[in-house]
Amino acid sequence: MFVWVAYDISDNNLRTRIADHCKDLGLVRFQKSIFLGESDRATLQMLASLIRREMEEDASGEEDSVAIGTLCGSCQKSLITLGKPVDGSKYRRRPFVIIG
Template identity: 40%
Template sequence: MLTWVIYDIISNKTRNNIIKKCKNVGLYRVQKSVFLGDLEDNKFDELKLELDSMINKDKDSVYIFPMSKA
């Protein structure tokens, strides 16, 4: 499924880890804080769980949007 990842992260270390993770699963950087790519369902679920565990929920935001290719 086509997947958008959009984030606003305060910590440079956390932001760099988010960037590495997005690139490692095959997403492409569209803008400074936006990634896009095609992920299988299991990779989507894995990415969502990992990114959610990496952020400070009081200060950071990560949005992951699945889209159909229709």
């Protein structure tokens, strides 16, 4: 499924940790506070848990927020973007091989 994460976080350290979690789980930065990518339900739940824990441990941001959502195939096709176009292939999972 196609996933998006958007956040408004005032603390630089917390914001960096959340961005790192998004990258670690294969999401790609679309804007400074928006990540897109493909994920499965289990990985999405893990990301939500990681972000929830980070936010609970950082008591400085009661006004901070994170939104995580999914887009179905038809929703992706009907997405309207202005300015920078959304190249869906950039956000698709890339196959990988573990060597070791």
